[in-house]
Amino acid sequence: MKISRLVLIGLLFFGTLTILVWGLNFLKGKNFLQAEKVYYARYEKISGLMVSSPITINGFQVGDVREINLSMDNLSEILVRFVLTYPDISIPEGTIPRIYSTDLMGTKGIELLMGESEHSIALGDTIRGTIEGDLKDQVNTQMLPLKKKAEDLMASMDSVLLALHLVFDK
Numbered sequence: 001m002k003i004s005r006l007v008l009i010g011l012l013f014f015g016t017l018t019i020l021v022w023g024l025n026f027l028k029g030k031n032f033l034q035a036e037k038v039y040y041a042r043y044e045k046i047s048g049l050m051v052s053s054p055i056t057i058n059g060f061q062v063g064d065v066r067e068i069n070l071s072m073d074n075l076s077e078i079l080v081r082f083v084l085t086y087p088d089i090s091i092p093e094g095t096i097p098r099i100y101s102t103d104l105m106g107t108k109g110i111e112l113l114m115g116e117s118e119h120s121i122a123l124g125d126t127i128r129g130t131i132e133g134d135l136k137d138q139v140n141t142q143m144l145p146l147k148k149k150a151e152d153l154m155a156s157m158d159s160v161l162l163a164l165h166l167v168f169d170k
Helices: 005-027 135-169
Strands: 036-041 052-057 058-069 078-084 096-101 108-115 126-129
Touching: 052 078, 096 126
Parallel strands: 036 126, 052 108
Antiparallel strands: 036 078, 052 058, 058 078, 096 108
């Protein structure tokens, strides 16, 4: 039985298309052959978090962000869908997904601050997330006491100069 040329070309095209789709998804970090655990996190603001941002535990990447949408329940909240690609990792109750800056340029990622509970969060559950202050907020927090001291120093210098002016004016 002889297979016609058109059938061979069709099989070659189908195989090439399959490899192309799998390769593109693999480069995006999606692997069809590996099980993924899907979770959701709610944030008031995400300040630069993007799809494919890393999910880390103690600095080790264990997943990535897959989707970011407005919450349909509350339009002032943002719902982030993320996946964990390591099947052995389970998220205990009390875990906080915190958005943080991964570098000085402002690239964002999610760090899972693991809870201490014995019970795990079910797959597909939604967790309330927090956001770490960016570099500007941290500098403002550090500089606030210094600013207050400088203002007090300027006020005392003003009173000293006023007293000197009264002494030497006569």
